Amino acid sequence: MARRVKLINNPSDLVPLLQIFTSREHKQVFDKLFEEWMTETELDNVVKGKSKESLGVLRGGGLIESRWRTPKPSEKPVEEYHSSYSNVMANFQCSLDDLGNLIMISFMSDAEVQEIASKIVEAVKAGNNNMVDLSRVLKMKQALIRGIAKRDSSIVASGQRVKVVDTTSEH
Secondary structure, X not given: OOOEEEEEOOHHHHHHHHHHHOOHHHHHHHHHHHHOOEEHHHHHHHOOOOHXXXXXXXXXXXXXXXXXXXXXXXXOOXXXXXXXXXXXXXXXXXXXXXXXXXXXXXXXXXXXXXXXXXXXXXXXXXXXXXHHHHHHHHOOOHHHHHHHHHHOOOEEEXXXXXXXXXXXXXX
8 A cells, every 4th residue: 555645834733743742642542543444442462452542543633534345244334443544744943932831732732732722722712813813912923822722622723713523523
């Protein structure tokens, strides 16, 4: 199978990568998916039932793809996963302060990320969905806002806009 190169043009794209490759479990799941297509159940057998979180982080980082496994007669189809990339190419420039903030976000606890994300959600719901406005209102650098959006599933940074994601309709 031909492998692709993950292009990183925005320093905030480092956040999920650092999160994945500094966790033994996430790295183990990535390594298994690099070798072959596997279902969540198969991965659970490898990492002792902790694959769901790893799959979420890998999906958030855009590092896995999925497809439906053709079932045997009378079985239900099941989703299986595989790594999307084998190489990475980075091309960006940022201040050391912004890089430091992004690295810090990568290692924050989920509770700390959620606390900052909730402030961003409140500001967006109040009508401040432009990155420049959010940065000014929240007194946060844009890189910090983008980094939090990479870690928290309730917000998405797209271009100069930040959107709140409705997580109530997820399966």
